Amino acid sequence: VLAPDRRLELIDWAARRDAVIIEDDYDAEFRYDRDPVGTLQGLAPARVFGLGTVSKSLAPVLRLGWIVSPPALAGALTAIKQVADRGSPGLDQLALSLLIEAGRYDRHLRRMRAEYSARRDVLVQSLDEHVPGIRLTGLAAGFHAVVHLPAGATEHEVIERARQRSVGLYGMSSCRSDHHEEPPQLILGFGNTSQRQIKEGIARVGDLLRPPG
Ligand SMILES: Cc1ncc(COP(=O)(O)O)c(C=O)c1O
Secondary structure, three states, X not given: OOOHHHHHHHHHHHHHHOOOEEEEOOOOOXXXXXXXXXXXXXXXXXXXXXXXXXXXXXXHHHOOEEEEOOHHHHHHHHHHXXXXXXXXXXXXXXXXXXXXXXXXXXXXXXXXHHHHXXXXXXXXXXXXXXXXXXXXXXXXXXXXXXXXXXXXXXXXXXXXXXXXXXXXXXXXXXHOOOOOOOOOEEEEEOXXXXXXXXXXXXXXXXXXXXXOO
16 A cells, blocks of 8 residues: 555656556455555546456456546547447346445445454464464455565475365465565465364464474
């Protein structure tokens, strides 16, 4: 998340170049212990495309999202979308709009925010219990935490040994363009994992995440 002065600098930069900004606000609904961050789109509606999605809040398989467009570019954007895929499925959009209008989407977000926050807490507690002192980051929002492995550990070895214990782990190297494993880190997702599974999973692999000796 950009600091407030950096946000203003970015908008100023775009204005000087007559550029637009694409703001991918995809995890905005799931922030846990900090206040919601205002959007760039709200600060500069004529310059910023604000992107949102139901992939995180409902299900990725729906393939529905939205773009809040600068008014002057909305026509061109609509034309491009039409050429790209002739539009998203109408029935699916109608169902989503009913869910939103009835207030059920908001209720669902509130319920799931509490649930994901509880899962995140279970993850932090389980790691604390089995791997005291472990460094964890990325906890403020979304469904992923980053575990910083001890120096000398290798991602693929930890992942392979966890796999032999039927626990699926993902390394940060898979998100790097050069697939480099330094520094060794794991991405722990809790978006589709129950509190019980999180506890059991960490108990099973905790020793792999501890420094040797
Ligand atoms: C950075 C980022 N933006 C957006 C999305 C959502 O993409 P989509 O709405 O196409 O599923 C994701 C999904 O993981 C993401 O990682």
